[in-house]
Amino acid sequence: MRGRLTEKADVFSFGVVALEIVSGRPNSDSSLQQDKIYLLEWAWHLHENNRDVDVVDERLSDFNKDEVKRVIGVSLLCTQASPSMRPSMSRVVAMLSGDTEVPTVTSRPSYLTDWKFDDRTGFMTDIHGSQTAGDYSSVATTSVTTTDLNSSPLDASGPMLREIIREGR
Structure with missing residues (x-):
């Protein structure tokens, strides 16, 4: 955190x-x-x-x-x-x-219900259709273009991962 x-x-x-x-x-x-x-x-x-x-x-x-x-x-x-x-x-x-029962998982995580994963670059589209880098907590989002590969979620050294880690998500 x-x-x-x-x-x-x-x-x-x-x-x-x-x-x-x-x-x-x-x-x-x-x-x-x-x-x-x-x-x-x-x-x-x-x-x-x-x-x-x-x-x-x-x-x-x-x-x-x-x-x-x-x-x-x-x-x-x-x-x-x-x-x-x-x-x-x-x-x-x-x-x-097998020492403990696995409780039934009843609810989908919010990052799957709040976002529609619909393109193949790793970016997500929110329910209103705008592309974002994927801020799952409904705080200010960072818009990125698909040509900005340094902000790709696939780049573990990129600024988006540092932002997620800093915010404790």
């Missing part, structure tokens, strides 16, 4: 990596169909339609469905927008090992 990375940022990242492992694909892949480009958005869509297991890499022919559902459920908990809604890493380990 307040410009410092916390363990809750690591929990979020763990959730994304776990989904990438289960699905066998990166978090974002512009070569896929429009509804599958963003892994988190696709995973949430499948979860809401009780089709969690469809996120599993199609190259896997034999897997334990209960374990996969457990990993996906934990991943969705880890990727909640609010750090306070994410479990601690020790709780994640307990859920994955």
